[in-house]
Amino acid sequence: MSSTATSSPKTFRVKSFGCQMNVYDGERMAELLAAEGMSAAGDGDDADLVVLNTCHIREKATEKVYSDIGRLRREDGSAPMIAVAGCVAQAEGEEIMTRAPSVKVVVGPQSYHRLPEMVAEAASGKRATETDMPAEAKFAALPKRRKSAPTAFLTVQEGCDKFCTYCVVPYTRGAEISRPFSDLVEEAKLLVAGGAREITLLGQNVNAWTGEDDKGRSIGLDGLARALAADPDLKRIRYTTSHPNDMTDGLIAAHGELEKLMPFLHPVQAGSDRVLKAMNRSHTADSYLKVLDRIRAARPDIALSGDFIVGFPGETDAEFEETLRLVDAVRYAQAFSFKYSARPGTPAATMPDHVPAAVMDERLQRLQAALNRDQLAFNQGSVGKTCEVLVERKGKHPGQWLGKSPWLQSVHFAGEAEIGQMVTVKLVEAGPNSLAGQLV
Ligand code: SAM
Numbered sequence: 001m002s003s004t005a006t007s008s009p010k011t012f013r014v015k016s017f018g019c020q021m022n023v024y025d026g027e028r029m030a031e032l033l034a035a036e037g038m039s040a041a042g043d044g045d046d047a048d049l050v051v052l053n054t055c056h057i058r059e060k061a062t063e064k065v066y067s068d069i070g071r072l073r074r075e076d077g078s079a080p081m082i083a084v085a086g087c088v089a090q091a092e093g094e095e096i097m098t099r100a101p102s103v104k105v106v107v108g109p110q111s112y113h114r115l116p117e118m119v120a121e122a123a124s125g126k127r128a129t130e131t132d133m134p135a136e137a138k139f140a141a142l143p144k145r146r147k148s149a150p151t152a153f154l155t156v157q158e159g160c161d162k163f164c165t166y167c168v169v170p171y172t173r174g175a176e177i178s179r180p181f182s183d184l185v186e187e188a189k190l191l192v193a194g195g196a197r198e199i200t201l202l203g204q205n206v207n208a209w210t211g212e213d214d215k216g217r218s219i220g221l222d223g224l225a226r227a228l229a230a231d232p233d234l235k236r237i238r239y240t241t242s243h244p245n246d247m248t249d250g251l252i253a254a255h256g257e258l259e260k261l262m263p264f265l266h267p268v269q270a271g272s273d274r275v276l277k278a279m280n281r282s283h284t285a286d287s288y289l290k291v292l293d294r295i296r297a298a299r300p301d302i303a304l305s306g307d308f309i310v311g312f313p314g315e316t317d318a319e320f321e322e323t324l325r326l327v328d329a330v331r332y333a334q335a336f337s338f339k340y341s342a343r344p345g346t347p348a349a350t351m352p353d354h355v356p357a358a359v360m361d362e363r364l365q366r367l368q369a370a371l372n373r374d375q376l377a378f379n380q381g382s383v384g385k386t387c388e389v390l391v392e393r394k395g396k397h398p399g400q401w402l403g404k405s406p407w408l409q410s411v412h413f414a415g416e417a418e419i420g421q422m423v424t425v426k427l428v429e430a431g432p433n434s435l436a437g438q439l440v
C-alpha cells in the first residue's frame with residue numbers, strides 16, 4: 001500500500017484506552033518515540049503523530065477507534081499521522097487500513113517496539129502494518145525506564161491460555177508468557193530510582209507468572225513480590241488481574257507476611273455455576289468463595305474487588321440472581337461490571353439465546369446498585385481508621401492533596417505533604433468514591 005510522503009513527525013501524543021496493560025504499553029511507546037528525539041505534545045496542542053492505543057474487549061471500545069480517527073481531522077481537512085496500536089490493531093488491522101485511509105501505521109500489542117521505524121516508513125510514504133506476536137522480542141528492544149510517577153505499572157506477564165468463551169484476549173495478546181525475573185527486578189529498580197513508590201505488577205493472568213530467581217530456583221508471583229519488597233524505597237506492591245485458579249498457597253501466604261503487598265484482589269464474572277461453566281471459567285462460585293476464605297484468613301483486612309459480566313448468552317433471571325447472591329456474600333470494596341458484548345471469533349458469540357439489550361440493562365443497573373451499596377459501606381467502615389496514604393498529586397482546592405489508602409481508596413487531605421511521600425492519615429469522612437482524611 002502506498003500514499004504520499006509526509007515530513008517526519010516531531011511531536012506525538014499517545015492515547016491509551018482500556019486496561020492498565022494498555023496504559024503500560026502507552027508509556028513504553030511514548031518512551032520509544034522520545035528516545036528517537038520526538039517530544040510529547042502539550043495538553044491541547046496539535047501533535048504531528050497520534051497513536052491510538054486501542055482496546056478490543058467490548059464492541060463499544062472498538063467502535064470508539066473509528067470515531068476517534070474521524071475526530072482527528074483538522075478544520076483545514078488535514079490530519080496528523082495516525083498510528084493504531086493495541087488489540088483492535090491486532091484483531092482488525094486489515095479492516096482499519098481499508099476503512100480508514102488516514103491511518104498510516106497499524107501495530108499490534110506484541111510488536112510496538114517497531115513503532116519508530118514504522119513511523120519513519122510512513123513518513124516516507126508507505127503504510128506500515130505489523131501484527132506478529134513475538135512478545136519476548138518487544139521487551140528486550142524497549143529503552144530503559146527513567147522517570148516515574150509515585151505509582152507505576154510493570155507488566156510481568158502477557159497473554160492468556162485460559163480461553164474464557166467470551167474473551168478476545170487469548171487471540172489479541174497471544175499465549176501466556178512470563179517476563180524473566182532479572183529483567184523485572186531491573187525494571188523495578190529503575191522505576192523506583194525514577195520516583196516510583198508503588199508498583200502494580202500487571203498481567204492478563206498476573207498470578208500465573210512463573211520464573212527463576214537469581215539462584216535458579218523456580219518461583220511464582222509471591223517470590224517475585226518478595227524480591228521486589230526487599231528494596232527499602234519501594235513502599236507498596238499491588239498486582240492485577242489475578243485468576244482464582246492461579247491463587248497459590250504461596251501467594252495467599254505472602255498476603256499474610258508481606259506488609260508491602262497491598263490487600264486487594266480481583267477476579268470472578270458470575271455467580272451461577274452453569275454460566276461459569278459456559279464461560280469456561282474453570283472455577284465454581286463455591287471454589288471461588290473458598291479461595292476468598294483462605295485469603296481472608298491470611299489477611300483479615302483484605303479488600304476485595306471483582307469483574308462481572310451480566311447477560312452472558314443463556315443467562316436466566318434465576319442465574320443472574322445467583323450473581324447478586326454472590327455479591328451479597330462477598331461484600332466487595334470495589335468492582336467492575338459490564339454487559340456481555342459478543343466478540344467476533346469467540347465461542348460465546350455463536351452460542352444460542354443471546355440476552356436482549358433491555359434485560360442486560362436492567363440486570364446491570366441492579367448489579368451496580370448492589371456494588372455501589374457495598375463500596376459505600378466499605379468506605380464508611382474505614383472511617384476512624386488511621387492508615388498510610390501514598391501522595392499522588394495536588395487536589396483541586398488550595399493546600400489539598402490526593403493519594404491512595406492501602407485498600408486503593410482515593411483519600412484527600414490538607415496540610416504539609418509532597419508528591420511521592422507516605423503520610424499517616426486518619427480517615428474522617430466517607431463518600432461513595434473517596435474519603436476525607438486528616439494528617440496525624
Ligand atoms: N484476566 C482477567 C480475568 O480473568 O478476570 C480479565 C481480563 S479482561 C481484559 C477484563 C474484564 O473484561 C474481564 O474480567 C471481563 O469482566 C470483561 N470482559 C471480557 N470480555 C468481555 C466481553 N466479551 N463482554 C463483556 N465484558 C467482557
Ligand code: SF4
Pocket residue numbers: 160161162163164167168169170204205243
Ligand atoms: Fe480473558 Fe479469561 Fe484470559 Fe481473563 S482469564 S484474559 S477473561 S480469557
